[in-house]
Amino acid sequence: MTKATAQDVLRINCLTPTVGVITAIREESSDVKTFRISSLDGLKPFTPNPGQLGMLSLPAIGEAMFSITAQEENSIDMAIKATGHLTDALHQLEEGQQVGVRGPYGNGFPLEYCQGKDMLFIAGGIGLAPVRSMIDYCVKYRENFGTLTVIYGARSKEDLCFKEDLFEHWPQVKNMNVYVTIDRPQEDWKGHVGFVPDYIKELAPTPKVAIICGPPVMIKFSLPALSALGFSDQDIITTLEMRMKCGVGKCGRCNIGSCYVCLDGPVFTQEQLKKLPAEY
Template sequence: MKNEYVPFPSKIKEVIKHTNLEYTFRMEFNGEVKPGQFFEISIPKYGEAPISVSGIGDGLVDFTIRRVGKVTDEVFENYVGDTLLIRGPYGNGFDIENFKGKEVVIIGGGTGVSPMRGVIQHFAANPKDAVSTTLIAGFKSPEDVLFKADFEEWAKTINVIKTVDAAPEGYEGPVGMVTKYIPDLKFENPKNAVFICVGPPIMIKFTIQEIKKLGIEDEQIWTSYERKMCCGIGKCGHCKMDDKYVCLDGPVFNYTEAKELFD
């Protein structure tokens, strides 16, 4: 019988630095995985941390990791050719089929862009799969922007608004919260629009309030409670919200369910 707690080794193929605190680790993985799912990355004697998938390739999976504690500090000591232990994927991800043929709006705050990156990449590479695709991504400052090269590529095929909360004098580009740009969204058919929103809880709250003002229904909105992950397999109970185990029933939820879950 397979022990779901036992990780397997994965070699680091590439390390991409975004900021002083956020790197993407591109690692070996062969298997089915969806954007929005997550893995547990572990180092013996230090522990493990749940990390969302931020990219999917042929025999590869990306993890964009923020250096915030004991485990991630140690992960940052590893580089190309080193091996980390991982287990997964876990959870319920974003199903691309739910968004095909729609007017797609993807809204992310900070590292919340990471779990949605696979969806963005799909529609940027296959723009005809959607009626239209708009990405609104917010970061604290220009220095905190993740995936800078990706944003340049995405802007070639989809509508991209990359905004920062605050910027130095002379900065050229959108400034302000992501909510500032939602009222200006226009749709051919609002009933055919779909939204994905991931970021800090307070950002999700006010973003969805603005989305609802456009006449969008709950079932047209998707979000992720990725920050709630712990053991990954519903045994520890730390992710339980009401009657849902977020690591099993989520972390991706349609807003018809997400709005009923209370932390």
């Protein structure tokens, strides 16, 4: 089998995955692992845009949609929190395990709209996984964007994901600032302590394009903070998750109003969300 493209996904039944293999597993935090996946012949299973999604399955157990947090020439990375039947099973796997994989799905971040603009990335916990795909893109095409700012929070030091990026790679990028916070004080933590919404208020970034993803309570209090700082609804971009089975707009369950998160999302601006029922 050669590299599966979007065309292949159309050719075969759209619900049938191709076989991929986990080539590396990295522990990010106490309950998050990043899985690197290639096709059986060592190629990239599919080529997603930043913010797009992929279905990952252990067919005997289940299948679920995950954001693709990063990609290399011949692989995609999915960062997955152990939080249910399938994800707990994924956390038991070893390298070399073959899995089902299909995608890419969804709209992804609005790359053209973001060109040339200053970017603010806000994330909490595993919410950094989808945002990171866009950060990576901005770092890769650094000259196409203005300043890059990251505000990231987790419950504790142990819950911080992507530590190498946060503390080593990103701080070295030109005109890029990274602010990390944890919820409560901890021994040998010299960084900021406090919740993300409060940290936003404290840092008071000037209005720019904000990409935000995290637990509902973080989003709930961060949005008014951004609005108060003068961010427009059009420039507040978030990525949602809903339960999905098919990923192609047919099984029904991921709708918010007339939008299907798998087709029309997962990326929505605050302006778009205000027009949809608050049912997510």
